[in-house]
Amino acid sequence: MSIELVKELLNFIEKSPSCFHVAANMAEILEKSGFQRLNERDAWNLKAGGKYFTLRNGSSLAAFTVPQKEMEGFRILASHSDSPTFRIKENPEMELEKHFVRLNVEKYGGMLMGTWFDRPLSVAGRVLVQEGEHIVSRLVDVDRDLALIPSLAIHMNRKANDGYAYNAQTDMMPLIGGGEKGRWKEIAAKSAGVSPEQILGFDLFLYNRMKGSIWGADREFYSSSRLDDQACAFASMKGFQNSSNDRFSMVHCVFDNEEVGSQTRQGAASTFLKDLLERIMISLHMNGEEYYRKLASSFMISADNAHSVHPNQPDKSDVSNRTYLNGGIVLKYSANQKYCTDGATASFVKTLCRQAGINCQVFFNRSDMAGGSTLGNISSGQVSVPAADIGLPQLAMHSSYETAGVKDLEEMVKLAGTFFSSDLIMEA
Numbered sequence: 243m244s245i246e247l248v249k250e251l252l253n254f255i256e257k258s259p260s261c262f263h264v265a266a267n268m269a270e271i272l273e274k275s276g277f278q279r280l281n282e283r284d285a286w287n288l289k290a291g292g293k294y295f296t297l298r299n300g301s302s303l304a305a306f307t308v309p310q311k312e313m314e315g316f317r318i319l320a321s322h323s324d325s326p327t328f329r330i331k332e333n334p335e336m337e338l339e340k341h342f343v344r345l346n347v348e349k350y351g352g353m354l355m356g357t358w359f360d361r362p363l364s365v366a367g368r369v370l371v372q373e374g375e376h377i378v379s380r381l382v383d384v385d386r387d388l389a390l391i392p393s394l395a396i397h398m399n400r401k402a403n404d405g406y407a408y409n410a411q412t413d414m415m416p417l418i419g420g421g422e423k424g425r426w427k428e429i430a431a432k433s434a435g436v437s438p439e440q441i442l443g444f445d446l447f448l449y450n451r452m453k454g455s456i457w458g459a460d461r462e463f464y465s466s467s468r469l470d471d472q473a474c475a476f477a478s479m480k481g482f483q484n485s486s487n488d489r490f491s492m493v494h495c496v497f498d499n500e501e502v503g504s505q506t507r508q509g510a511a512s513t514f515l516k517d518l519l520e521r522i523m524i525s526l527h528m529n530g531e532e533y534y535r536k537l538a539s540s541f542m543i544s545a546d547n548a549h550s551v552h553p554n555q556p557d558k559s560d561v562s563n564r565t566y567l568n569g570g571i572v573l574k575y576s577a578n579q580k581y582c583t584d585g586a587t588a589s590f591v592k593t594l595c596r597q598a599g600i601n602c603q604v605f606f607n608r609s610d611m612a613g614g615s616t617l618g619n620i621s622s623g624q625v626s627v628p629a630a631d632i633g634l635p636q637l638a639m640h641s642s643y644e645t646a647g648v649k650d651l652e653e654m655v656k657l658a659g660t661f662f663s664s665d666l667i668m669e670a
């Protein structure tokens with residue numbers, strides 16, 4: 243079961259080389275299982291027992307159910323669709339001495355740059371074209387080995403293994419051809435099924451072509467690009483599909499732009515989730531007080547990957563809270579509230595884990611390390627409901643090829659399902 247689930251995840255990741263593909267692929271799965279697509283520009287006429295989803299910017303998605311009985315509140319599980327990568331700039335082609343063509347790219351998020359060298363890369367995202375009175379998106383996935391960022395030979399930099407500071411403008415430009423420039427737009431256009439002249443704008447990114455792999459003495463590990471955060475987004479989706487709740491509205495929410503701070507129209511800091519919940523209330527003819535009562539009975543879990551103890555650097559993890567691959571889901575704490583978990587919301591999640599027999603580990607940063615952040619506190623600042631941060635333990639976060647534990651994915655799917663179908667209320 244665990245292995246099959248991981249294979250399914252790796253397949254999903256392979257088909258989702260950009261945030262736009264994550265949203266589009268989830269939309270397709272939801273439509274196939276009877277969810278109705280809603281456009282933010284249309285009037286919404288929601289019905290009891292109905293199942294719906296909507297997208298913003300084609301890169302953030304929110305799916306929800308309307309309970310059969312009188313609604314008590316929301317069960318919101320939030321994750322993110324984007325991963326660190328390189329974004330292709332306008333006018334990207336750069337010719338060098340008539341022998342090389344490279345693309346001009348800039349960093350999207352905080353990746354480990356060294357992991358992008360010497361491996362086949364390709365290009366994915368979207369292009370925008372005019373169709374009558376509309377500007378519409380067309381997905382792009384070139385889906386073949388197209389580019390590569392070559393390392394400099396050790397003979398040309400003998401100090402390469404002593405630590406090297408990569409320059410994002412000079413070291414990271416992917417090579418895409420050997421002759422003269424003029425090919426790249428044609429390649430992107432062909433993938434989108436449009437002509438190069440039709441392209442008005444684009445949001446295109448590099449991606450690693452290395453396929454996902456399940457490995458280890460007992461096949462206990464798996465590695466792939468974009469595990470952060472497609473693994474949690476996928477697990478949330480799975481739990482959501484397998485659950486029902488006749489008192490709570492279940493909300494599966496996947497935000498774009500977490501890797502660059504969430505402050506966008508479709509990010510966790512936007513009104514996307516708040517607008518969605520308000521529109522559900524308006525469509526169900528609830529008044530303001532009823533809305534606030536429902537919110538007070540709601541709960542949000544933010545699911546974004548967490549750090550396992552590193553086998554070669556065990557001292558980088560906290561002294562008394564140790565998280566490991568295949569040790570179960572991770573509850574993440576931070577005193578400065580980079581993670582929104584507190585004693586009360588942790589108790590809520592631990593109760594769910596206990597009910598379903600899910601292993602739960604605890605993560606803290608070392609007290610002398612700042613650590614990362616995620617979308618939980620940002621989103622609960624917009625929609626003020628009790629919230630906890632959880633994640634799957636992983637190694638090499640923000641590498642172009644990350645590693646996780648096979649057993650943990652199943653635990654996360656189980657937790658998502660338990661949460662969505664739970665009637666538990668937090669009084670604190």
Ligand SMILES: [Zn+2]
Pocket residue numbers: 322470471500546547616
């Ligand atoms: Zn993340």
